[in-house]
Amino acid sequence: MSENHSYLRMEQITKTFGPVTALKDVTFSARPGQVHALCGENGAGKSTLMKVLAGVYRPDNGRILIDEKEVSFMHPGQALNVGISILYQELDLAEDLTVYENIFLGKEIKSSIPFVINRKAMISQTQKLCKQYGFDIDPMSQIRHLTTGQCQIVELLKALMQNAKIIVMDEPTSSLSESESKRLFEIIRELRQKNLTIIYISHRMEEVKLLADQISVLRDGETVGSGPSSEMDIHKVIRLMVGRELNEYYPPREPKIGSVFFEAEKLASDEGINDITFNVRRGEIVGIAGLVGAGRTEVARAIFGIKPLTAGSIKIDGKTIKIKKPSDAVRNRIAFLTEDRKRSGLCLNLPCSWNMTLPNYRTIGMKTLLNLRKEEKLCQTYGEKVSVRWIRPSSPANSLSGGNQQKLLIGRWLMADSDFLIFDEPTRGIDIGAKKEVFILLNELAAEGKAILIISSELQELLGICDRILVMRRGRIAGNLEATKTTQEKIMHLAALEK
Amino acid sequence: MNRFAKQILPFCSLIFIISLWTFLEPDNFLTMQNLMNVLRRSSINGIIAAGMTYVIITSGIDLSVGSMLAMCGMIGSVAMLKFSGASWAQVTGGNYVELGTAAMIMGTLVGIAAGALCGFGNGMLITRLKLAPFIVTLGTMSIFRGASYLMNDGKPFAVSDYAWLDIGTIIGIPSSVVLLILILALAGFILKYTPFGRYVYAIGSNVETAFHAGINVRNSIVIVYTMIGAFVGMAAMITTSRASSAQPSAGLALELDIIAAVIIGGCSPAGGKGTMIGTIIGTLLISFLRNGLTLMDISTNVQLVVIGAIIVLAVAADQIATKREA
Numbered sequence: 094m095s096e097n098h099s100y101l102r103m104e105q106i107t108k109t110f111g112p113v114t115a116l117k118d119v120t121f122s123a124r125p126g127q128v129h130a131l132c133g134e135n136g137a138g139k140s141t142l143m144k145v146l147a148g149v150y151r152p153d154n155g156r157i158l159i160d161e162k163e164v165s166f167m168h169p170g171q172a173l174n175v176g177i178s179i180l181y182q183e184l185d186l187a188e189d190l191t192v193y194e195n196i197f198l199g200k201e202i203k204s205s206i207p208f209v210i211n212r213k214a215m216i217s218q219t220q221k222l223c224k225q226y227g228f229d230i231d232p233m234s235q236i237r238h239l240t241t242g243q244c245q246i247v248e249l250l251k252a253l254m255q256n257a258k259i260i261v262m263d264e265p266t267s268s269l270s271e272s273e274s275k276r277l278f279e280i281i282r283e284l285r286q287k288n289l290t291i292i293y294i295s296h297r298m299e300e301v302k303l304l305a306d307q308i309s310v311l312r313d314g315e316t317v318g319s320g321p322s323s324e325m326d327i328h329k330v331i332r333l334m335v336g337r338e339l340n341e342y343y344p345p346r347e348p349k350i351g352s353v354f355f356e357a358e359k360l361a362s363d364e365g366i367n368d369i370t371f372n373v374r375r376g377e378i379v380g381i382a383g384l385v386g387a388g389r390t391e392v393a394r395a396i397f398g399i400k401p402l403t404a405g406s407i408k409i410d411g412k413t414i415k416i417k418k419p420s421d422a423v424r425n426r427i428a429f430l431t432e433d434r435k436r437s438g439l440c441l442n443l444p445c446s447w448n449m450t451l452p453n454y455r456t457i458g459m460k461t462l463l464n465l466r467k468e469e470k471l472c473q474t475y476g477e478k479v480s481v482r483w484i485r486p487s488s489p490a491n492s493l494s495g496g497n498q499q500k501l502l503i504g505r506w507l508m509a510d511s512d513f514l515i516f517d518e519p520t521r522g523i524d525i526g527a528k529k530e531v532f533i534l535l536n537e538l539a540a541e542g543k544a545i546l547i548i549s550s551e552l553q554e555l556l557g558i559c560d561r562i563l564v565m566r567r568g569r570i571a572g573n574l575e576a577t578k579t580t581q582e583k584i585m586h587l588a589a590l591e592k
Numbered sequence: 593m594n595r596f597a598k599q600i601l602p603f604c605s606l607i608f609i610i611s612l613w614t615f616l617e618p619d620n621f622l623t624m625q626n627l628m629n630v631l632r633r634s635s636i637n638g639i640i641a642a643g644m645t646y647v648i649i650t651s652g653i654d655l656s657v658g659s660m661l662a663m664c665g666m667i668g669s670v671a672m673l674k675f676s677g678a679s680w681a682q683v684t685g686g687n688y689v690e691l692g693t694a695a696m697i698m699g700t701l702v703g704i705a706a707g708a709l710c711g712f713g714n715g716m717l718i719t720r721l722k723l724a725p726f727i728v729t730l731g732t733m734s735i736f737r738g739a740s741y742l743m744n745d746g747k748p749f750a751v752s753d754y755a756w757l758d759i760g761t762i763i764g765i766p767s768s769v770v771l772l773i774l775i776l777a778l779a780g781f782i783l784k785y786t787p788f789g790r791y792v793y794a795i796g797s798n799v800e801t802a803f804h805a806g807i808n809v810r811n812s813i814v815i816v817y818t819m820i821g822a823f824v825g826m827a828a829m830i831t832t833s834r835a836s837s838a839q840p841s842a843g844l845a846l847e848l849d850i851i852a853a854v855i856i857g858g859c860s861p862a863g864g865k866g867t868m869i870g871t872i873i874g875t876l877l878i879s880f881l882r883n884g885l886t887l888m889d890i891s892t893n894v895q896l897v898v899i900g901a902i903i904v905l906a907v908a909a910d911q912i913a914t915k916r917e918a
Binding site for chain 1 (some may be wrong): 787789790797801804806
């Protein structure tokens with residue numbers, strides 16, 4: 094029994110959000126003095142599972158045991174009290190406060206005088222903790238003067254000060270430099286020596302291999318594999334992460350590919366993309382694959398002029414064009430379907446019809462004056478084309494479901510009569526039926542001779558509809574693959590592995 | 593409260609106020625002369641409110657309109673006096689100067705242009721320096737007021753001959769009321785029937801979306817503030833004509849009435865919402881309210897309290913309705 098003694102056990106955790114099942118009967122355990130890596134594709138349920146552990150979400154079903162005692166958390170504070178700490182991807186520190194102030198935020202040590210805090214005690218305790226773990230950080234320095242790596246150490250100190258026994262790290266190296274990452278790995282090993290439990294979430298296979306004692310893989314909210322790292326080699330993990338059959342809901346592609354239409358040469362922008370060179374031909378659907386943070390959306394933002402290029406050039410139909418802002422892109426008949434339709438796609442309180450025509454007044458011949466009746470008719474026509482279900486075109490956009498909002502936006506860019514269309518996560522947050530309709534639409538657009546670029550986190554989706562797939566890693570294109578001659582494993586290798 | 597009730601509420605309130613005053617002051621209120629008076633008084637507020645509707649739909653605000661009005665009146669008057677050949681001593685002295693028709697027209701145009709320029713400045717500060725409209729116009733409010741006082745050492749400029757804008761009529765209707773109707777119609781038309789009107793709504797509703805849809809957000813905002821500036825210039829010349837002089841203290845706290853009228857008319861301070869019809873109703877509502885209270889010999893101090901309370905009520909009603917919808 095003591096051999097199998099688990100500090101943490103999560104049993105048959107199920108969590109649903111409306112109709113979506115995020116976690117299904119997930120069982121997960123971690124032992125003290127162990128680094129347990131949690132792997133999975135974007136949206137596999139890793140973060141949800143950890144949020145259940147941290148008391149951010151309450152599971153619909155299942156239980157959490159700590160030292161064989163069942164616990165249940167109503168809010169994150171309770172998880173903290175039993176020693177569970179999560180270091181999120183985005184750091185959560187008060188920039189203007191000092192290291193020790195952040196560490197003791199909300200838990201300040203009081204002095205004997207009421208309402209007065211004991212600074213000295215807090216500083217010396219911070220120093221003591223730093224010494225104990227061998228961190229070299231000045232408790233008095235302001236957070237804004239620290240590097241990202243140092244900030245992460247502060248977060249860690251905060252967790253340790255609260256007596257954390259289980260520390261979850263969510264993609265901790267995503268914003269670290271190489272040397273900072275190396276330092277972090279050393280720290281993780283020290284924590285392991287001190288008998289803490291580390292749960293390590295990462296896409297980066299080489300890190301997982303380097304650190305993990307135990308590896309669990311999630312896919313579509315289910316545990317698909319778990320075992321000691323000696324039994325889980327990288328290729329097996331990747332296979333487990335992606336291992337899905339292509340569903341039959343992709344319409345058959347019979348591409349009629351024409352001449353090169355869109356050319357990007359050595360594009361770079363301030364958002365961390367570099368040396369991006371690719372082309373899209375008429376009638377071709379090209380996909381961009383890559384992990385979160387690989388720079389996929391940033392490529393689209395650069396092409397569309399949202400974050401203008403700092404280097405490189407764009408050609409359409411052989412002619413070099415300058416795009417400094419989105420209106421330049423729209424004038425050159427480029428469409429960009431945003432991944433975040435609520436934040437940058439729709440004016441939610443305005444009528445559907447207004448949302449549809451917003452970038453298109455020139456195209457529909459209403460450059461100076463609107464013809465409201467004609468506008469409504471046009472919207473009806475395009476609404477039918479994309480089969481959006483609205484009460485009427487004049488009802489506000491926020492009265493539509495997510496899938497219908499997406500179709501509304503696709504209708505907008507159809508109306509724009511664009512020749513080059515960029516779709517960023519076109520099927521995010523919409524149900525299977527709507528997805529299928531979107532795929533059919535994309536297919537039809539390509540058949541009309543338009544050039545299409547699709548960004549997606551779902552590999553099988555890209556394999557299902559694209560002719561060619563570009564794989565991005567750390568702001569660069571790491572591969573350019575024929576969709577029919579590649580596999581999810583190959584793409585994952587290119588996206589997740591350093592050469 | 594559903595959406596329909598929310599839209600109809602200002603209109604019902606207007607009917608209620610008119611009925612109330614008709615009942616309380618049957619002899620004075622419902623006379624042709626009094627009603628024309630209310631309309632004439634509304635012209636200044638209404639013209640500026642037309643511009644403020646645009647500003648608030650973009651989720652901005654313009655606090656500087658009151659002092660801009662004073663400054664534009666001063667500038668327009670000086671131009672008028674100089675175009676009539678007055679010496680600087682005559683301009684600043686406040687004595688009677690005979691004004692030529694051409695000079696009066698030129699002066700009026702200068703006043704309007706001054707307003708447009710002030711508004712343009714507000715717009716540039718907001719968009720180029722990325723400052724909050726509230727802060728920019730709070731600052732320029734003080735600048736314009738100070739400049740108005742500095743221009744003639746706190747004294748007004750006298751333009752006794754400049755009367756047509758106030759007492760002149762076009763087919764029997766006071767010229768200021770004709771101007772009001774023209775401007776409201778034009779502003780309402782642009783808002784509803786041109787792409788620019790849509791851009792204004794889109795910017796207020798979701799500026800990110802507007803930018804992504806290829807709208808030139810910065811230029812649109814500059815145009816909106818320039819437009820309200822030109823309208824303020826127009827209103828300034830009516831004010832000057834009414835007083836036969838340009839007063840540096842003109843338009844004190846005017847922004848309160850204007851913003852109140854626009855908000856009561858259904859514009860949301862959060863942006864993306866509002867109509868010109870609503871603004872017209874809101875303006876009339878405040879004008880009738882003030883008129884009735886004045887007829888009943890209730891002091892302007894009390895009027896301030898009442899108007900303030902109504903703003904809070906209107907915004908609260910809007911908030912409650914929005915929450916119910918959600």
